[in-house]
Amino acid sequence: MERMEFAGAGVTIVADAAGAADAPLVLFLHGGGQTRQSWGKALEVAAERGYRAVSLDLRGHGESGWSDDGAYSMPRFADDVRNVIAALGRPPVIVGASLGGLIGILIASVPSPEVRGLVLVDVAVRLETEGTREIGAFMQSAPDGFASLDDAADAVSAYLPHRTRPKDTSGLMRNLRLRENGRLHWHWDPAFTRYNPETAKLTANIFAQAAASLTVPVLLIRGGRSRVLSAEGVAEFRELVPHAEYVDVAGADHMVAGDANDSFNDAVLGFLAQHAHAAQ
Template identity: 25%
Template sequence: MSEAPDPSSVRLPGDWVHLDVRANGVRFHAVEPAGTPADRPLVLLLHGFGEFWWSWRHQLTALADAGYRAVAVDLRGYGDTDKPPRGYDGWTLAGDTNGLIRALGHTSATLIGHSDGGLVCWATATLHPRVVDRIVVVASPHPRALRHRALRDRAQRSQFLVPFLRNQLPRLGERQVTRDDAAFIADYFAHRASASWRGTEDYARTVALNRSAMLIPNVAHCSLEYRRWAYRSQFRPDGWRFMELMDQRLHLPVLALRGRDDPYILSDAMADGHRWAAHQTYRQIEGGGHFVHQERPEAVTEAILEFLRSEPEATTDAAVRKTRRIRPERSSWYSPARFAARIRRSRRAPVGR
């Protein structure tokens, strides 16, 4: 590409309208199906790393047809949303979602997130529980479960931690992500998507759109800041405090979805979320990879609608009062020194399952 795309290039035409919503000091670009009544139950859709609102195109219309107000947003730093230099920590991202729900005129919402967007769902449900009715996480384990598996499970570590660390160096990561018209994004999708989707026109268009969106000024830097905070905060008091706050059991309904062929986020990491979610339902979707909501949209939408229509399990007041911080097993006890030692060992170990 001869010049960087304009942020407005993600305002793609379709059976939807584009909104500008101000929340938590940031202007967010949001999309919802045209003509959707504002008094319907709100479902907020949060995309993953290297993407933008487009990843929820299938669910947007399907949820609206089912009677919900579905709104997909470009997360902080992505697409046509503002790109401030700071605010990519867990607290601020959860505050963004809390503010978006209020700014859209609702007191609560169901949150649906993929990858990094799913981690925002977990954080918002924990830090702002009053505004979250339910959450659906796609290929996004609970952050404590993911950390545990990345350190203790060699298969998960080789798939997740090694490529995660490559983006930590300033400027070098940005150059890697944007080189050759963001060829990194094409490789990212090719290695994580199912073979059946890779051979479709929908896949080719999706990759092309995400490559273009990554080249929007400052998007590469902002998208990598999510991952840099997640790693660097492990060695700082703010990260320790955040993980301590996340170490509590949620009593709202949780649906965890994973494509059975996902090579990036493995099944055990997703299933482990039940330790932090009293009412988690875990399902694997056949024939899907890391982007299962785009690869198998009908199956994912069906699972989401079934979950939204189900009655939540009753949780007694006594059970909530007895909720206490979850103590990890002794073998998985965490400290910054142990975390750094495991990182050094993972770099020396051969990559592979």
């Protein structure tokens, strides 16, 4: 795995990359509160199948820079990713989960598209309020951090009860930072978790318009147990984007790649085989 750095729109964007540098490009964008390491083995599998796979830490997440003014707007995220695409030198297929998928919709909807295709992972225009509130509540639940890795693991287990709590919790350090107070804190900028209902309502309208203008190939993947993207939300999206393909991953929750990595990889690789091999 190769570590890379890019100049975003005023912040440094950190990424991992795998696969031949001149292979068809796949760009992975994680969800809010996640990092570039949230994709399980997807990068390795994509590289093995002949793709150049790149996974970013979005601004305010992981090792990437934080916004100096504490502002995290969708246009800023999109501008960061556009800078990365320009630096990579050719249009990718974007695979975006949750927040990353919304960023992908904005980028892919602008003529002429800067991407070859778009995979949306458990995200569409309509999202369920209860599910999104659960995510927000988790992200705001430990403002003072944790005394130990076990405490952090307990918090994750309470939030994701369907997953088996790992006996070895050391892997969580990839998602935590030791701050000056001597406690472990999640890897995101706390300013990212601020929620403005009016801004959210306006943003939903913008995404509906953007989705309706998509012309690139699109695959929508839903976790069958998701409380964020409902069957109704899927139906509404498919009306807006009639050409979109659709896969339901039974047994997976919102974080589909982590819950059902093999099924997720099969769906993504099938889509890439159709749409990622156009002339570079």
